[in-house]
Amino acid sequence: MVFHRVARSGQVPEGYVRRFYVGELECAVARLHGTVYATSNYCTHLDCLLSSGKLIDDGIKCSCHGSVFDLETGDPIYPPASVPIQVYPVREEDGEIHVGVTAADVASGGPRRRQLRRD
Numbered sequence: 597m598v599f600h601r602v603a604r605s606g607q608v609p610e611g612y613v614r615r616f617y618v619g620e621l622e623c624a625v626a627r628l629h630g631t632v633y634a635t636s637n638y639c640t641h642l643d644c645l646l647s648s649g650k651l652i653d654d655g656i657k658c659s660c661h662g663s664v665f666d667l668e669t670g671d672p673i674y675p676p677a678s679v680p681i682q683v684y685p686v687r688e689e690d691g692e693i694h695v696g697v698t699a700a701d702v703a704s705g706g707p708r709r710r711q712l713r714r715d
């Protein structure tokens with residue numbers, strides 16, 4: 597696993613979620629109750645961007661249909677999503693935010709678009 601610098605601390609104020617990239621990997625980076633979290637930017641329900649969502653007491657709420665995910669574990673804690681989102685380790689040091697990813701994370705979490713159903 598390699599930690600990559602994604603932002604200055606001031607770019608993610610308390611209560612905000614923003615989109616950043618680690619190479620091709622798109623992340624939602626959020627600060628809630630003073631702690632910075634990094635997750636996949638894609639909701640597991642229908643791929644809406646979590647960086648367009650909202651932080652609430654329990655975690656991050658998708659703006660499309662209201663699913664809520666735990667920021668530490670990625671577990672869905674409010675439906676309709678039932679599959680966890682990917683979470684990544686974060687280090688905040690010297691005013692900078694670093695996100696830890698593996699080569700497999702980058703390979704599996706790169707930009708994507710919803711696939712059209714062909715049935």
Ligand code: FES
Pocket residue numbers: 639640641642643644658659660661662663676677
């Ligand atoms: S796409 Fe996120 S709740 Fe539906």
